[in-house]
Amino acid sequence: MADEIVVAQTTIDDEDKAMVLAxxxxxxxxxAGAHIDPPLTAVYWWKGRIETTREWRISYKTSSDRLPELExxxxxxxxxxxxxxxxxxxxxxxxxxxxxxxxESTAK
Numbered sequence: 001m002a003d004e005i006v007v008a009q010t011t012i013d014d015e016d017k018a019m020v021l022a023x024x025x026x027x028x029x030x031x032a033g034a035h036i037d038p039p040l041t042a043v044y045w046w047k048g049r050i051e052t053t054r055e056w057r058i059s060y061k062t063s064s065d066r067l068p069e070l071e072x073x074x075x076x077x078x079x080x081x082x083x084x085x086x087x088x089x090x091x092x093x094x095x096x097x098x099x100x101x102x103x104e105s106t107a108k
Contacts, residue, residue, distance in 0.1 A: 004063055004064050004065070004098075004102060005061065005062070005063060005064070005090040005093070005098050005101050005102065006062060006063070006064055006067060006087050006088060006089055006090060007059050007060065007061055007062075007087070007088045007090065008031075008059070008060045008062060008067060008070060008071070008074075008085065008086070008087045008088075009057055009058065009059050009060070009084065009085075009086050009087075009088070010057075010058050010074055010078065010083050010084050010085055011040075011042065011055040011056065011057050011058070011083075011084045012055060012056055012058070012078065012079065012080065012083070013053055013054065013055050013056075013079075013080075014056070015036070015039070015056055017079060018036045018056035018058050019036065020077070021034075021058050021074060021077060021078065022034035022035075022036055022058050022060075024073070024077060025060055025062075025070060025073060025074070028073065029066075029104065029105060029106060029107060030060070030062060030066050030069055030070040030073055030105065031060035031061055031062040031066070031070060031105055032061050032062060032100060032101040032102075032103070032104035032105045033060075033061045033101070033104070034058055034059060034060045034061070035058070035059045036056050036057070036058055037056060037057040037058075037059070038056070039054045039055065039056055040054070040055055040056075040057060041053075041054060041055075042054075042055045061101045061105070062101065062105040063101065063102050063105045063106070065105075065106075066105045066106070066107070067087065071085060
């Protein structure tokens with residue numbers, strides 16, 4: 001079961017936008033749940049300059065089967081030209097929790 005569950009992450013520069021991205025993915029059963037981390041400071045290169053931005057990280061708990069649809073949905077809804085999108089494999093965890101993620105991220 002553990003190899004079927006992943007955590008996918010993106011960041012965005014507005015708390016309300018983070019809520020829209022988190023809630024929309026859950027409402028559409030693209031993810032069983034999402035966490036929004038408190039603001040963090042991002043320092044990065046963008047178009048030849050170093051930028052500093054306050055961002056909120058959204059971590060989606062989903063199944064690998066739903067991951068392509070989640071990625072497409074986030075890319076369409078996101079306001080960044082090149083949004084962060086990273087996927088972390090889950091290598092273990094509670095069977096009950098992992099089953100819940102698999103069940104709730106199934107297309108309804």
